[in-house]
Amino acid sequence: MLFHLALLSLVSSAACQDLGVPLSWREFSNNRTLAQRITIAQNAINQMTPQLNSATGEFNGLGYWQSGNVWSVLANQDHLAGTTTNKALVVNNLNLVFSRWAHYDQFHSTMMQCLFKPNSVLIQNIDSLPKVVGPSCVIRIPCLWRMSHSYGFNLVNNELQDTNLLAHAVDVWTHVTGYVITAAEASARKQPNKAFTIESTCNGATMAGGVFWRPTTDDTSVNSITTGLSAFLADYTKNATYTSAAILSANWIKAHNINANNLVLDTVDAADCSTSPATWLFTYNSGKYIEGLSVLAAVTGDSQWSTLMINILNSAVKTTVWQGSNGVITEGASPSADNDDVGFKAVLIRGLGEAWIRNTANTALTTLIHSYGDVQYNALLELAATGNTYSSSWLGPPQAFTSWGQLAALDVLTTNILTN
Numbered sequence: 001m002l003f004h005l006a007l008l009s010l011v012s013s014a015a016c017q018d019l020g021v022p023l024s025w026r027e028f029s030n031n032r033t034l035a036q037r038i039t040i041a042q043n044a045i046n047q048m049t050p051q052l053n054s055a056t057g058e059f060n061g062l063g064y065w066q067s068g069n070v071w072s073v074l075a076n077q078d079h080l081a082g083t084t085t086n087k088a089l090v091v092n093n094l095n096l097v098f099s100r101w102a103h104y105d106q107f108h109s110t111m112m113q114c115l116f117k118p119n120s121v122l123i124q125n126i127d128s129l130p131k132v133v134g135p136s137c138v139i140r141i142p143c144l145w146r147m148s149h150s151y152g153f154n155l156v157n158n159e160l161q162d163t164n165l166l167a168h169a170v171d172v173w174t175h176v177t178g179y180v181i182t183a184a185e186a187s188a189r190k191q192p193n194k195a196f197t198i199e200s201t202c203n204g205a206t207m208a209g210g211v212f213w214r215p216t217t218d219d220t221s222v223n224s225i226t227t228g229l230s231a232f233l234a235d236y237t238k239n240a241t242y243t244s245a246a247i248l249s250a251n252w253i254k255a256h257n258i259n260a261n262n263l264v265l266d267t268v269d270a271a272d273c274s275t276s277p278a279t280w281l282f283t284y285n286s287g288k289y290i291e292g293l294s295v296l297a298a299v300t301g302d303s304q305w306s307t308l309m310i311n312i313l314n315s316a317v318k319t320t321v322w323q324g325s326n327g328v329i330t331e332g333a334s335p336s337a338d339n340d341d342v343g344f345k346a347v348l349i350r351g352l353g354e355a356w357i358r359n360t361a362n363t364a365l366t367t368l369i370h371s372y373g374d375v376q377y378n379a380l381l382e383l384a385a386t387g388n389t390y391s392s393s394w395l396g397p398p399q400a401f402t403s404w405g406q407l408a409a410l411d412v413l414t415t416n417i418l419t420n
C-alpha cells in the first residue's frame with residue numbers, strides 16, 4: 001500500500017504540476033501601467049549606459065560576460081517596449097566587441113575577473129586553476145543569441161543581415177560546434193579538440209550533446225550553460241541543423257544535469273564522469289534551460305519539452321535554494337563588490353520571459369511567472385532602490401549606484417513590461 005501510494009504521487013506530480021502561487025510570497029501583483037513600466041526600465045538603463053567604455057564595448061565595473069548581459073537586456077527593452085531607443089547603441093557595440101574578439105570569444109585571455117567559485121572568491125588568473133569548474137566568462141554566448149532574437153522581427157527587411165547579428169550568431173554557433181560531443185565522438189571516445197579520452201556514457205547515458213565550456217585541449221568540463229544554445233537559430237532560420245543540435249544538447253542536460261528536485265546542475269567531467277558538487281545550484285543554469293526549452297518546444301511542437309520546461313520553472317521559482325518563503329531572490333546579493341553570481345538571477349528572469357512568450361495560453365503558468373516577476377519588481381522598487389538605481393541585494397537596503405547591482409536589476413524591470 002505504501003509502495004502504491006508512493007508510485008501514485010510520483011505519477012501525479014509528473015503529469016499534473018501544481019502551478020499555484022505560494023501565498024507566502026511578498027506582494028505578487030503590481031498596478032503600474034504599461035507606460036510606467038517602460039519608463040521605469042528605460043530610466044534604469046539610462047543609469048547604466050554612462051558606464052560604457054566606448055573603446056571596448058564593455059561597462060565599467062562589470063566582467064566581460066556581464067557586459068554581454070547588459071546588451072541583451074537593452075535589446076529586450078526595445079523588443080518589449082516596441083521601440084528602437086537602444087538599437088544603435090546595441091548594434092554598434094556588438095559589432096565593436098565582435099571585431100575585438102573573434103567569435104566573441106575572449107576565453108583565450110589569461111586575465112579575467114569573472115570566474116566564480118563556491119566560496120565567492122574572485123580569481124584573477126584563470127589559467128592557474130585549470131581544474132576549477134563552474135560558471136565562467138564563457139556564458140557570454142547565450143546573450144548574443146538573445147540579442148539576435150530581439151532584433152529579429154524584421155527578418156523580411158533583412159534587418160538581421162543589416163546589423164550583422166545573424167551572421168554573428170551563426171559564426172558563434174559554428175565556433176562552439178567544435179566543442180560539442182557528437183554521437184560518433186562519444187562512441188569513439190575521442191573529441192578532435194580535446195587531448196584526452198572522453199567517456200562514451202556517464203551513468204548509462206550518452207555524453208553526445210554535451211558542450212565543453214573551455215576550448216583548451218586539456219579542460220574536461222562540460223556544463224549546462226554552454227549547452228543548449230541552438231534553439232533560437234532554429235527558430236529563425238528553420239534550418240534543421242540547428243534543431244537537431246538543440247535537441248541533442250537538450251537531451252544531454254535532461255539525462256545528466258537535472259537533480260531530483262528539477263533544478264539544473266552545473267558540470268560533468270567528460271574524462272571521468274565526476275560532477276560539480278550537488279550544492280552548486282545557480283539560478284542561471286535553470287534559467288538558460290527554461291529559455292532554450294521554451295523555444296525548442298515551439299520549434300519542434302514536441303510537448304515533452306514544454307512539460308520538462310514547466311517542471312523546471314515551477315521548481316526554480318519555488319525552491320528555497322535561492323529565495324526565502326517570501327519569494328524574493330537572495331542569490332548574488334553583494335553590496336560592496338562585483339562577482340560572477342551577482343548577474344545570474346537576471347538570466348533566470350530572462351528565461352521566464354521567454355517561457356511567457358511561448359506559452360501565453362497556459363494561464364496557470366503565466367500567472368505564476370507574472371506573480372514571481374512582480375515579487376522581484378516590488379522588492380526592487382520598494383526595498384532596494386535609490387532613485388533609478390538598485391542594489392544587488394533585492395531585499396535591500398538601498399545603496400549608491402553600483403554597475404553590478406544595476407545589471408542584476410535590469411532584466412527584472414524590462415521583463416516586467418511583458419509579464420506584469
Ligand SMILES: *[C@@H]1O[C@H](CO)[C@@H](O)[C@H](O)[C@H]1NC(C)=O
Nearest residue numbers: 027029030031032033378382
Ligand atoms: C496601486 O498600488 C499602490 C501601491 O500598492 C497603491 O497605493 C495605489 O492605490 C494603487 N493604485 C490603484 C489604481 O490601484
Ligand SMILES: *[C@@H]1O[C@H](CO)[C@@H](O)[C@H](O)[C@H]1NC(C)=O
Nearest residue numbers: 170173174237239240241242
Ligand atoms: C544550415 O545551417 C548549417 C550550419 O550553419 C549550414 O552549414 C547549412 O548550409 C545551412 N543550410 C541551409 C539550407 O541554409
